[in-house]
Amino acid sequence: xxxxxxxxxxxxxxxxxxxxxxxxxxxxxxxxxxxxxxxxxxxxxxxxxxxxxxxxxxxxxxxxxxxxxxxxxxxxxxxxxxxxxxxxxxxxxxxxxxxxxxxxxxxxxxxxxxxxxxxxxxxxxxxxxxxxxxxxxxxxxxxxxxxxxxxxxxxxxxxxxxxxxxxxxxxxxxxxxxxxxxxxxxxxxxxxxxxxxxxxxxxxxxxxxxxxxxxxxxxxxxxxxxxxxxxxxxxxxxxxxxxxxxxxxxxxxxx
Numbered sequence: 001x002x003x004x005x006x007x008x009x010x011x012x013x014x015x016x017x018x019x020x021x022x023x024x025x026x027x028x029x030x031x032x033x034x035x036x037x038x039x040x041x042x043x044x045x046x047x048x049x050x051x052x053x054x055x056x057x058x059x060x061x062x063x064x065x066x067x068x069x070x071x072x073x074x075x076x077x078x079x080x081x082x083x084x085x086x087x088x089x090x091x092x093x094x095x096x097x098x099x100x101x102x103x104x105x106x107x108x109x110x111x112x113x114x115x116x117x118x119x120x121x122x123x124x125x126x127x128x129x130x131x132x133x134x135x136x137x138x139x140x141x142x143x144x145x146x147x148x149x150x151x152x153x154x155x156x157x158x159x160x161x162x163x164x165x166x167x168x169x170x171x172x173x174x175x176x177x178x179x180x181x182x183x184x185x186x187x188x189x190x191x192x193x194x195x196x197x198x199x200x201x202x203x204x205x206x207x208x209x210x211x212x213x214x215x216x217x218x219x220x221x222x223x224x225x226x227x228x229x230x231x232x233x234x235x236x237x238x239x240x241x242x243x244x245x246x247x248x249x250x251x252x253x254x255x
Contacts, residue, residue: 005088007095007143008131010191013165014099014117017141020210022165028192029083029150029202047074050149053090054082063090065150086148086204094211097141098131113138140214147207153188154200156181163207 007025009017016022047070053063065086069079088095100116116128156164161180166187168180185197 002092002094003089004094004096004136004142006098006134006136006139007088008098011100011117014097014115014141016165017097017143017210018117018213022163023209024160024163024165024205024207026153026156026164026188026203026205027088029204030087031083031202047071048081049076050151051080053148065148067150083150083202086206088148088204088206089145091145091148093145095143095145095208096136096139097143098134098139099141100128100131101134101138102126102128103138113140115140142211142213143208144211145206145208147205149205150202151205152200153197153203156184160205 009025013022013025048067049070051066051068054066064082064084066080066082069077069081071077102114102116104112104114106112116123116126119126158179158181161184164180164184166180166183168183189195189197
């Protein structure tokens with residue numbers, strides 16, 4: 001059975017999602033204590049390979065992800081350790097995205113939702129609700145999980161760094177200065193704190209496809225609710241002057 005779970009993203013990552021540039025996310029594994037029957041070689045810096053998903057004893061829909069210990073020459077030692085079930089679901093499940101938002105009331109129309117990711121610097125002057133408090137009905141982005149694995153944070157490849165939605169650093173106008181991995185490292189430490197990259201934790205690597213958004217492309221390239229032919233007031237309200245100017249930012253109508 002396909003299930004849905006919420007997931008939070010920052011404004012830059014929301015814009016990358018909407019642009020189709022972000023198809024992966026990494027989240028820290030809340031690692032279990034190592035069982036006493038496992039070898040003492042299982043340490044925080046142990047070498048391992050991802051061994052996939054094993055059937056759970058409880059058989060209640062979720063399966064556990066296992067790692068296999070590797071030797072000094074990276075040879076498999078047939079010693080396994082479960083990191084548990086992915087809290088974001090399984091392949092085929094859906095994720096609905098939470099982001100910073102606010103409810104607005106336009107005279108003569110139903111309440112609408114605006115999203116901070118669609119605003120520029122002037123959005124910082126407005127009051128936004130934290131993403132954690134976004135209800136399902138206000139979410140505009142739905143993702144479908146296509147793959148899940150576990151790896152060390154620093155094992156990210158250049159290809160996967162680009163899939164995380166970051167860009168290579170530029171020097172001047174056209175010359176690259178560094179890799180996308182450098183940008184991802186900077187972003188990770190910005191979100192998780194100084195030295196979080198050096199800690200090199202186990203992370204869930206979740207790949208996904210954009211299942212759908214509430215909207216169509218507008219002037220500013222953001223996703224906005226599709227104009228329903230049966231509801232012409234939606235389109236007219238989007239084009240109506242708000243606060244003395246034309247407002248083209250994304251909104252989702254609360255039905």
